[in-house]
Amino acid sequence: MKFTNGFWRIRDGVQIAYATEVRDVRTEAKRFTTHAAVQRVTRRGDTLNAPLISAECFSPAEGVIGVRLTHHSGKRRKGPEFTVAGVEGGAGEVRTVDGVTELTSGPLTLRLDRAAPFTLSFRDAEGRELTQAGAKGAAFATTDQGEHHMVGKLALGVGEQVYGLGERFTPFVKNGQVVDMWQADGGTSSEQAYKNIPFYLSSRGYGVFVNHPGKVSFEVGSESVGQVQFSVEDQTLEYYVVAGPTSKDVLARYTGLTGRPALPPAWSFGLWLTTSFTTSYDEATVMSFVDGMSDRGIPLSVFHFDCFWMREYQWCDFEWDPDVFPDPAGMLARLKAKGLRISAWINPYIAQKSPLFDEAAELGHLVRRANGDVWQWDLWQAGMGLVDFTSPEACAWFQSKLKPLLDQGVDCFKTDFGERIPTDVVWHDGSDPERMHNYYTELYNRTVFELLEKERGQGEAVLFARSATAGGQQYPVHWGGDCWSSFEAMAESLRGGLSLSLSGFGFWSHDIGGFEGTPDASVFKRWLAFGLLSSHSRLHGSSSYRVPWEFGDEAVEVARRFTLLKHRLMPYLYGVGVEAHRTGVPSMRPMLLEFPGDPACRPLDRQYLLGADLLVAPVFSEDGEVEVYLPEGTWTQLLTGETVTGPVWRTERHGYDSLPLYVREGAVLPLSADDQRPDGDWLDGLTLLVHPTAEPGYARTVTVPHQDGTTAATFRVRRDGDTLSVTAEGGDRPFTVQVAGGASATGTGEVSVPLT
Template sequence: RELPASHADPGLELGSGLCRQSFALKDEEGIFGLGEQYGEFNHRGRTLVMDQDDAYQSKTGNTYIPIPFLLSSRGYGLLLNTYQRAIFDLGQKQPDRLRFANPSNRLDYFLFFAPGPKKIIEQYTSITGRSPLVPRWSLEPWISRQTIAGWRYAEAAQKEVELMLKEQFPLGVVLYENLLAGPREGPSLGLDPETKARMPEIINQWHELGIKVVGWASAGQIAPSTASLEYYGLDQHPEFLVRNPDGSLYLGGIDKNMAYLDITNPEAMDYAWRKIYLPLFSAEPDGKASFRNINLDGIKLDFCEFFPPDETPVLVKNPSPGLRLYHPTFFSEWIYQKLDAQRPGGGITWSRGAGLGAQRTGFVWTGDRGRTFSQLKHTHLARMNAAISGIALVGTDLGGYSAGGILSEQVYNRAAAIDCFSPAFHDHGRSMPPWEQSESGKKIYRFYGRLRYNLIPYIYSLVWEAHLLGLPIMRPMFFECPEDQNCWRIEDQYFLGEKMLAAPVLENTRSRKVYLPKGDWLDFWTREPVHGPKWIDRKVPLDIMPVFVRAGAIIPVQFNSSFELGGGFSQKDKDRLTPGFLVFAENNFQSSGTWNVFDPRETQKVEAALKISRQGGKIMVQDLSPAPSAVLVYGPEPEQVYHAGRPLLKSNCHELTPGRESRWCYRSRDSAAVIYLSQK
């Protein structure tokens, strides 16, 4: 929570029950991070409390994910190693002092010093953990509707998924909340009779269409009804649940009517996996779903923020301060590891809340947001602060969970562009879904959904980076250009990896200024060159978000049969797109690289590589894998293209299709040499 100056926490001032420390703040020093903070980018002058809230449409310091880690523009990181309700006064009470405190008789904290924010994040995540290598399919477009938006009944959900495919909206994952439960009930109970009767049929049908299926549950919570406890055998094991001092079940959750698993009891967690959760992620011997083995690919973990605060006495196996924040963090990581190992193609979690170490689970998301420009802006700030806090896999409910006003569709259009260039492309809620947009809105969503598939190899290479190095996927400007003081002040732009720069449109406008740091850049859409550092003006019609690529960059992608960006393909072909590369360069160049773009669950070889150059009118491809692959080289038409020293046959672009012999063509409409290589 954020404490206003008029309501400063007396504990921090007086030190009652707190252990405190303070540092000097320099005049221009900025303080960033501290979890999924919606209110500001630079927290200088604020007081933030590391506590969870149901941060519905928050624009302040209320958050689902408080992380006691900050990064200073002076070049250091600070981690307070606690799950307790720590307090950070970032120059509010005394403008020249950074003060922090923990409700304990000791402080355990780390200071990180390194040449640049990226190295600091590497150090910090080497201690707190890094993102798992989530399955590649989890980057595909998701669709979901809340039960009260019509998906309480199986027929409605099936018809609307069919409508998605009929409208040729790309689709990889369906998150169906009501497959497992009503909104306030435990796993496998509370289904409407029709949905319960058709559950295996629905899952099998979607799997046959190449769609992964994700269910829903409250994080570590069990419905305490007699029927529920008997169903799972927990009536015989009350010690596996959190209890009040008198031995009765502690009831919490959003409606104060849910029991909690005791995560501090290893025997309880082993029992919960076998009796409650394993059947959700298991299949029959023929790979199908049944009532006994539900065959889900993942689970959404909701209502993570309602575990009792430390001052509420409860009975658990191994009591420890900070269980309120540790409970959802542990549970999310625990179930992710279990289900990912159980599922042949990997599994995924989609969690709303956690504390320190939140990055060790699958995805987190920014919670229930409204579909307005104001909410879109604060959602973006939360993503940036979460990234600074070491959380790489941050998603949203695309455009907002709750209905907005008259500009709702414009917000949705802008959000589709942002989420295309982000860790997750996930639509859920009770606002207008893609099939209810205007024809122009449908076209925009369809294009960015298809472009999302083009970009999955590049984004998955960043998932690998997050897994190996701890680096976020969406990066504040100063991560890549810490020496540029402008980049510490710009909050409405970000890097996607180190090669792409995006400038999201977060208000109702048709133009915006974009800052390009030092170096040569190419407009992703027009390939217009820009030399930085420089502020430029850009027109931003509803279907365009400014995106720039470093000159000389190679972006690993995948293509449809026409080698297009944002081009169409069938549902059955989404898993058979052609690997390839985009090469952004002016005139003569030489570029090469190797990227981890494949999922080791699916293939032994995870790398893609390209070495390419241009001299005068000649393009030379020296090395390329995997084969077959395609390369788009933007720029003037070459005289000849060579592969391994041999000239390739030039053809008409309509004759250039996957599966044929190696050839090249020049496509005037996007000024690209299209090179298809059928073998290495």
């Protein structure tokens, strides 16, 4: 939200007061509070009829410093609140020398000079200023309409770039944009977002998390071109500056505060196929799809039933449509006999025609208006109500309706929607409706995820979720929402996914081929390669099927090629997933995460790294022409063995069975011998594909995980002169060492391969 009219003036109808002069500083061992006047105080009379802005400064965890700006502190906080982890009693240490108060937490220091105009300076371990809340950096604004906003501003350095703020489909670098945190079902081609995360990452090696679940308005170098401004309609604004020094360090610390992603089960990394949305289908249709994939040699891991598995006008009653699926338990058993997992679509809305509506209303499990009426509307489902997940009893009731599906054989749920949440309602726990609008999805996805963990066991729970807010990364997987079936929408989807990855989300997917409309064969085939080189891969559409043979024989070949490739890559990909689970560093990584010192990588949003070592550049054209940037080092095309030395920009042309897929110099890729499933025995016939550097001291360590995330085997790779030696620790089965473009050898324990 903008408050000024250019640099000099304030907007009509707005009054704004800036923290100007420090009046006192109260210190404790691990925190301090300062009170700032909003004008210069030259005499005692200036302290009358004038407000103060309080700034509480503290550290919840090492490397993180929080600032809580308050005008009037008496407002009752109705919630909800983000869950923020931290050290009991706080971290950091406060000291004051010569009127300068500093709070230091790990590599981050906040500095306040009492003698200077009000300024909060954030500095790294070397004393370099990362950012500051300087002149006009803390304020409150009121309007003639009675609104009260708290405002924070942090400086942007020359050339500094800002990323994140959720799954945003607008330009990847957020500088110059106005970004409002407000959940909306806006598709992938607008400024609206399904996943609004009030956290941004700076190219200078720090991040900022605004700890407010309601509407946070960001002006990213827009209202004031040299600052990021964030404001909330409230009396208090709390934000955390998160230290690096690297972007990976920032994400690790941020997800340490808001929650690390759960590790999805290995089977979920395989190919998912759906009924699509409004298409006509029954068990015969489903079986024809499943058998058609098998007959064409395309391994399938999950089959998903979209909305119309239930009766029309009755979403959600969690009952199979008996006219279409008269024997659901038998059908699921028949699908499982083919080795498939089952996913079912749900949403948190209860249609009036559903028998569950009256039940939920009578039990008080639906959100109500202030007069006690159940909140209803006809958008999406006729007369639908909204489950009130602020009520523990409503959560348990909702879970009780899902459990019979799990007993039938359903393995996971697509938790659709969660964005269209009204603000003219009363919540069971008294939550502020404005704050609950964004936060609702956290309660919805958590309720379903916890049921899956309870019934299927930890490590087996997985969602396909559309909406999220800060903390939602704990309940993977999330997909990119409703996109068109075009190359432009394909690029939009990738841009949104990379933005989400820099917002703390470790796993992400999208609708291969696009959701709305029907893709032409060229779009579908190009999207297949991209989709099967994402952390999770799903074929899904709206009004048309997405089975590959609908798009020609070549599409079948492309689907088969990249599905088999993904299965072979699973020991590597699952290791990347384990890293995301343990550290918060995402599976699909914008180039800047791995190459922060290369300025050419900072704006790149049409290529990414899958883990640390595999560079993917999807092709967004029918003719196969694609630009790709390779940073410094030697890169090897995984599909052809061609080597390229960077840094270099390349324009390449690829057939539908190919794309730029480069392995980083020094990488060791563990490859499965089993290309038929994602969750096979990875140590059975394992190959280590080694891309050694030329340095004599080359050494790498790579682990192959068990499917619970623990380590199954560790391989230590080293160069001894003209020989590559690999030692295995754990696991006593034979493995093969393949030097890229060179010799190979197989053995147990220790294997040596000549490099020349």
